[in-house]
Amino acid sequence: MTNQVIQLNAKQLSEVATYYDTHKIIRSAPGVVFAAKLTDTSITGYKSGKVLFQGAGAEREANRWSSDLLKPKVSAAKGDTLPLGFSQTSVIGSDETGTGDFFGPMTVAACFVSSDQIELIQELGVKDSKMLTDPLMRKIAPDLKEVLTYSILTLGNEKYNKVQSKGWSQGKIKALLHNQALKHVLNKMRPQKPDYILIDQFAERGIYYNHIKMEKEIIRENILFSTKAEQLHVAVAAASILARVAFLEEMDRLSLNAGVTLPKGAGSKVDEVAAKIILSKGEDYLSTITKKHFANTGKALAIVNKKRNN
Numbered sequence: 001m002t003n004q005v006i007q008l009n010a011k012q013l014s015e016v017a018t019y020y021d022t023h024k025i026i027r028s029a030p031g032v033v034f035a036a037k038l039t040d041t042s043i044t045g046y047k048s049g050k051v052l053f054q055g056a057g058a059e060r061e062a063n064r065w066s067s068d069l070l071k072p073k074v075s076a077a078k079g080d081t082l083p084l085g086f087s088q089t090s091v092i093g094s095d096e097t098g099t100g101d102f103f104g105p106m107t108v109a110a111c112f113v114s115s116d117q118i119e120l121i122q123e124l125g126v127k128d129s130k131m132l133t134d135p136l137m138r139k140i141a142p143d144l145k146e147v148l149t150y151s152i153l154t155l156g157n158e159k160y161n162k163v164q165s166k167g168w169s170q171g172k173i174k175a176l177l178h179n180q181a182l183k184h185v186l187n188k189m190r191p192q193k194p195d196y197i198l199i200d201q202f203a204e205r206g207i208y209y210n211h212i213k214m215e216k217e218i219i220r221e222n223i224l225f226s227t228k229a230e231q232l233h234v235a236v237a238a239a240s241i242l243a244r245v246a247f248l249e250e251m252d253r254l255s256l257n258a259g260v261t262l263p264k265g266a267g268s269k270v271d272e273v274a275a276k277i278i279l280s281k282g283e284d285y286l287s288t289i290t291k292k293h294f295a296n297t298g299k300a301l302a303i304v305n306k307k308r309n310n
């Protein structure tokens with residue numbers, strides 16, 4: 001018989017007890033606060049916060065809780081309260097990247113992970129993408145594309161600069177791309193539907209929907225928003241990898257074209273490389289590979305002027 005033990009705080013313990021309420025049994029052993037019996041698992045909760053799972057389904061039941069409740073970081077997430085057992089449901093996740101990088105595109109990805117794919121996706125190496133390195137993500141992404149229904153949108157710099165100069169905020173651009181990526185995935189997987197959609201929250205619900213209110217088709221059904229969403233469901237972690245790899249691939253292409261490895265981010269290294277590009281290829285060319293409105297444009301021009309005056 002398999003045994004699994006998890007440690008919970010008082011609030012979590014009572015949530016777990018409520019969840020198994022319909023299978024409750026009486027067990028009057030010392031320290032026991034609740035007990036339940038499923039067909040293949042016995043569950044015993046103790047005053048200490050420990051919950052013991054015994055039987056063939058012990059691991060499955062224990063996992064139901066470990067990923068949702070036990071990571072302290074999860075409680076720091078802002079946004080919707082997720083349903084119990086959320087991490088084991090069938091979810092479309094979406095996330096974006098490239099928003100803070102002067103060079104390169106903004107990318108958004110959405111993908112569907114059904115409950116029976118969760119284990120496989122985890123085995124492919126998907127965890128919180130903030131813990132994954134770029135080379136590792138490049139390795140995992142093709143496998144994810146092979147098994148998942150997904151949509152990846154890459155907003156190139158020229159298009160980005162065009163809509164940005166029309167007055168669109170980054171928030172609006174992101175919201176439009178998320179809505180579009182979700183729409184694509186829902187269309188591709190039809191008639192199947194996800195239990196939920198989880199967006200890695202960059203704006204609160206009201207602001208998000210305000211941004212996309214002019215769109216013809218607005219995805220609203222079963223949408224949840226949360227920060228740190230990549231820790232809450234593997235579908236968001238997978239989406240985050242797909243978005244990141246699309247960004248990296250476009251950076252490769254742009255670097256090749258520019259004849260220099262383009263740095264990520266928006267720091268002083270970025271200013272220097274941008275200045276070199278202005279000197280070799282001109283300011284107009286620079287704007288075709290950057291998010292022009294960033295302060296880096298001005299900083300690079302200042303470096304160029306200084307050089308020219310010396």
Ligand code: MG
Pocket residue numbers: 095096200201
């Ligand atoms: Mg995000």
